[in-house]
Structure formats: C-alpha cells, structure tokens
Amino acid sequence: MSLSKLKVLVVGAGGVGTMASVALERSGMANVTLVLRSNYEKVAGDGFEIESVDHGKLSGWRPSQIINAVPEADTNDPFDFLVVSMKTVPEISNISKIIAQSITPGHTTIVLMQNGMYLEPPFIEAFPTNVVLSGASYIGAHERNAHIIHDDPDHFHIGAFHNPRLDVQHEKERLEAFTTAYNGSKAVNAVPVDDIMLYRWRKIIWNGTYNPICAITQLDNAAVRRCGGEYSLIRPAMAEMAAIAKADGYDLGENIVDEMVNKTPIELCFRPSMLVDIDKGNPVEVEVILGNALRIAREKGVQTPILDNTYRFLKLIQTRLLVARGHISEPMDVPRSDFI
Incomplete structure (x- = not known):
C-alpha cells in the first residue's frame, strides 16, 4: 500500500460512484482513477458539473485520473481499493469478470457500493484472497450527461462480508483504512459496522x-x-x-x-x-x-x-x-x- 495516499479505482461513474470519488479525493487521503463509459469524452473535455448537498457546487471537477476502460493491475503499484458502483444486472454483465484484471490477489480490497441482497458471495468466490467490504448507502445522487445532482447526504453503513479464508482482524483493518479515507473530507458519513447484513x-x-x-x-x-x-x-x-x-x-x-x-x-x-x-x-x-x-x-x-x-x-x-x-x-x- 502507498505510504502517502491510497490508490483507488472506481468502476461505475453514475451519481453514487462519482460522489464516492469526490469524497475520497477531497479527503486528501486517496488518488482516484474513475472508469467512464458513455460520458468519457464529455468529462475529459469539460469535467463534471456537480451540485452537492455535501460538497457544494463543483464546476469542471475531475478525480486524479479518468479512463474509458477497466485497466490491468500494475504489479509494481497495485490498486489498494476497487469500488464497484455499477448496477448489478446479471442478464447483461458479469461484474466479477469485468473487474478481474484490475484486482491484485491478496492486496486489492473490493468495496461494493450497490443495491441488493447477498451481492458478496460471487465476489468472494471469484477473489478468494481479497477482502470484500459491503456498503448500504442512502445517498441521493443522479448523473445525466456529466451533470450530478446530489440532493440527499452521503451517509452509509459499511462492513466486511466475512470470508472464512481470511483473518477477521485483517478485514477490520481494511475497513478502517477505507472509512478513514472516505470520511476525511468531514462532509460525509461512512459508518463502519460489524454486521453489514443487518x-x-x-x-x-x-x-x-x-x-x-x-x-x-x-x-x-x-x-x-x-x-x-x-x-x-x-x-x-x-x-x-x-x-x-x-x-x-x-x-x-x-x-x-x-x-x-x-x-x-x-x-x-x-x-x-x-x-x-x-x-x-x-x-x-x-x-x-x-x-x-x-x-x-x-x-x-x-x-x-x-x-x-x-x-x-x-x-x-x-x-x-x-x-x-x-x-x-x-x-x-x-x-x-x-x-x-
């Protein structure tokens, strides 16, 4: 892990993913790479226009890096965290396969900021040596053509979905590292919990x-x-x-x-x-x-x-x-x- 800033990849640049990128970047504790698809050219040229209840108005905002495809992991400088904020629609995509090339076994912590129940087991099966964190978010944020309306505060509970192959203390340390960085801007509220399924x-x-x-x-x-x-x-x-x-x-x-x-x-x-x-x-x-x-x-x-x-x-x-x-x-x- 970087001694200065966490290296974070965010996959899914809708309202939730973009506002997560804002919180992490503004904490000063993370460098975020955000994967964009349909709005890549727009953001590359003009940045995001953001109206946020937590962060105020941000014009032309970008994270540390934007890219238009999920990258391959750098063995010398791996991602510390990979945040998944894509919608889960298994009829059209397998998210584990999409992110696989960005995951460094035993190192990259996967953070699921998505809706639904029991999303986690497929990721633990696909990445058995990686910690999986799971978040139940209550944010209200919507993206259209690189314009974000964020009108409900960024508040969520987050916890490790326990992988029996991994040490519980290690999972807790990864949870603490992520929540500390996320909350660093003092504008949001990521609450670590012992049992995220509740x-x-x-x-x-x-x-x-x-x-x-x-x-x-x-x-x-x-x-x-x-x-x-x-x-x-x-x-x-x-x-x-x-x-x-x-x-x-x-x-x-x-x-x-x-x-x-x-x-x-x-x-x-x-x-x-x-x-x-x-x-x-x-x-x-x-x-x-x-x-x-x-x-x-x-x-x-x-x-x-x-x-x-x-x-x-x-x-x-x-x-x-x-x-x-x-x-x-x-x-x-x-x-x-x-x-x-």
Whole structure:
C-alpha cells in the first residue's frame, strides 16, 4: 500500500460512484482513477458539473485520473481499493469478470457500493484472497450527461462480508483504512459496522418494495400511497420482506414497517431509481433487489405472495427492456426463474 495516499479505482461513474470519488479525493487521503463509459469524452473535455448537498457546487471537477476502460493491475503499484458502483444486472454483465484484471490477489480490497441482497458471495468466490467490504448507502445522487445532482447526504453503513479464508482482524483493518479515507473530507458519513447484513436487510425493506412497485405502476412513492397502494401492496410487501429477514436471523423489530413507510414522507413525490431506469429504457436490478431475497424465502419456507407476484410482473418488464436494448432477441431467451 502507498505510504502517502491510497490508490483507488472506481468502476461505475453514475451519481453514487462519482460522489464516492469526490469524497475520497477531497479527503486528501486517496488518488482516484474513475472508469467512464458513455460520458468519457464529455468529462475529459469539460469535467463534471456537480451540485452537492455535501460538497457544494463543483464546476469542471475531475478525480486524479479518468479512463474509458477497466485497466490491468500494475504489479509494481497495485490498486489498494476497487469500488464497484455499477448496477448489478446479471442478464447483461458479469461484474466479477469485468473487474478481474484490475484486482491484485491478496492486496486489492473490493468495496461494493450497490443495491441488493447477498451481492458478496460471487465476489468472494471469484477473489478468494481479497477482502470484500459491503456498503448500504442512502445517498441521493443522479448523473445525466456529466451533470450530478446530489440532493440527499452521503451517509452509509459499511462492513466486511466475512470470508472464512481470511483473518477477521485483517478485514477490520481494511475497513478502517477505507472509512478513514472516505470520511476525511468531514462532509460525509461512512459508518463502519460489524454486521453489514443487518443494514442491508433494513434497506431492502424499503428498496425491495417501493422500488419495484413504483417501477411496475409507473407511479412515484407518494402516488402509490395516495392511490391506495400503501395498505394493499406496500405494507404487506414490507411485512413479507421483514419475515424473510427474520428467518435469515435478523429481527428488525415490530415497528419496522411503519418506520420504512414513513421514511419517505408522502409530501415528497420521489421517483425511486428503478422507476428512473425504466423511464430511460434501461434494464433494472430485478435479481439482486428482489430475486435474491425471494431465494432466501424459499430456502427458509417463508410465504411471500405479494413479493412473488411483484417479481413476476417485474421480470416481464425486464424482458421488454432487454429486447428493446438488443441484449436478447426473443423473450424466450430470458432464463426462467423459480418464481415464475
């Protein structure tokens, strides 16, 4: 590891990845290389235009380096951390394969700043000698044509997803090194925790219900509630998700549904990220946000009729999006699921 600054690669330059790059760079403790795709030429020429609730207005901002493809690891100067902030859509990409050439075995710590449940096991399988950190983020940040609107503070819980091949103390040291650097700007709040799955389950109560139901209905969160969906769909779906979590060993408390329903006030007409993706015609994170939780439900014998049907409808929408984007040629090309 560098004695001066951490060497960090960020893969996924949407709102979350870009704001993570800002926090790390502004801490003075890290040099960030950010991988850009469609907006590479724009950022190379003009930089990012950022309006941030945490960092203020940044015009023409760039990290230490921008590149347009995932790089090969330098054996003499490896990446200390690799932050993954891509959306997880296994129907079109295998993230472990995408980042593999940037990973130095036994050295590079992988940081998953993504939505969903049980994202971590495939990375531990692919990189058995590397620490995997996992973050449950509550940031509100959206990117369009290199313009970032960051309107909800950068706050998240982060912890090591334990790899039984690795020493727990080593995982804790990597967690401390990352959170210290991330929090160095004093403008953000990365909170290290011992058991990250507790916080992922808490987040999925909201994210696994509002997100897909808003996507299917094309209604924002407030409209779903005003149209009667709160008691017919949202609350029962959240209760099912809480039951899955409890069966998985995480009792989130008897008031968790009330807490999560009211987390986004009805006065705030909020369009969740999955609905925004559908607005853009982009495939959505069906499997990690909903499918993985339902697989736990089947394993534990938990009945989830609302979530099962939500998943089925969302898979139909996903098929349409995949065909429209040219990822598949026929609907029958989509792998069948246990829940369809």
